[in-house]
Amino acid sequence: MADPSLIGNSAKISAPLSGDAALYLSARGTLAADKPQTMRATPQIDNEQAQWLEQLVQKGHVERGFAGRLFTSGDSREPELAGLRGAIAGSLLTVAFALALSLPLGVAAAIYLEEFAPKNRFTDIIEVNINNLAAVPSIIFGLLGLAVFLNFFGMPRSAPVAGGFVLALLVLPTIIIASRAAIKAVPPSIKEAALGVGASHQQAVFHHVLPLAVPGILTGTILGVARALGETAPLLMIGMVAFIADVPRGFTDAATVLPVQIYLWSDLPEVGFQSRTAAAIIVLLLVLFALNAAAIFLRRRFERRW
């Protein structure tokens, strides 16, 4: 024992109420405790346990409070111990990886296609394909990830790297299309002005057009991130759907993400997971609202200032 001097003293400890007990207590008013056990809403609580709970309540030992554990612990088989920290970390790692790949690639592709690519059949085909890719169901990207990233390249299953690659492919068309629209929206007169004082085409694009397109590109990127954060289907295909209690620490650790965690919890039989699922949904929705609000803010803030 770490501190033997504690022996013999009494100390106050608190422990989370199990989901069954919590449900029993909340249903107490409508369903009398003296009903037979099998007729109550919580048949898992036997009469003896019910009495203990009643005693605890009478002594004032049962408190309600914010379940901060939701954000501080990883997944667990016990609903009262389960938290979102692992899923949040997994989402962050996966989306960060996806963004690190797709943002530079997407913006570079957009600049090239919009400003430098010759107009010919080949670039026409590429353009059509990018537009079509944006409409491909996400599960297909998951299948591609399974076949290419896991089976062919041998990336670790359930890991943010694999998820990141899949989500990067998924949001790439969105980012390219949004960036091209943003670049196109910069008035040609700005580029002409730069060319008119002897700037090269590259200088005109990188000194003048691109900076003006940045807000639009960011807006598109944020919407892409929001989409990536909410994606479930493709990640199921690459095994990010396993029960993982540890919080992932790196891109190759097994991980899951927020929407998949919701899917997992919603499927569990324990009643306590119902409220966990609801809480996780609220967390995901709040994050998505915040991202969309940021996108709208950016769009408003930088709308046509020339």
Add this chain to the structure above:
Amino acid sequence: MNMIPQTIQTPTTPDILAGKPVKILARNVDIHYGDKHAIKNLSIDIPDRAVSSFIGPSGCGKSTFLRAINRMNDTIPGCRIAGDITLDGQNIYDRAIDVVQLRAKVGMVFQKPNPFPKSVFENVAYGPRIHGLASNKTELEEIVVASLRKAGLFEEVKDRLDHPGTGLSGGQQQRLCIARAIAVNPEVILMDEPCSALDPIATARIEELIDELRQNFCIVIVTHSMQQAARVSQLTAFFHLGTLVEFGDTGKVFTAPRDKRTQDYITGRFG
């Protein structure tokens, strides 16, 4: 290219030009946009240190030819040019010509004022900076101030050089664009209807400025206003349906045009 004569002798040679140095010379220029024949077999000699204006009904190719002089048409897909245009005897469509250097020598002012969405200072400093015209900050500041002075704008903006150029009035913005063009030491300044978006007072201010700039630059201005052409230019070229109908001494073009089409246009019969 060296065979092209350097003294003025086009069929439409204006008398007052005889013996004057030619700055821009065009021979048998044809310009197409895809199938559209926008400029037809055009030849012209444009003198240095004078204002030459291009007039004509809209769609007759004035802007097209103007943009050929600094190769701005290169940026338009489907635009093809044939024939020769020389600047000081050098063919500007030669393979050896660096378009970027050409555009530094032949500045342009556009129809709608188009300052960069940056500060007044940055607007003027951009050109000298990319061309390496200033070796330090003080030199750059000197160039900016001198250019703003030449464009007659310095007194109005000296307290707000760090304010956005887009916040100036329309006339000030256009003078800012002229300052920006002057800042890279051009030899020619092309202006495409520079006053069409401005009120009469701002227009008068720009016209005054053009008259001053004529001492140091070769100026070519496209205008839809015959009065403006009469006020600012020494030479006037009349364009019609892609051909250069007449080019000569502004006074003569307006009082005694040689061609019937010119006469019809200046007397308001069409256009």
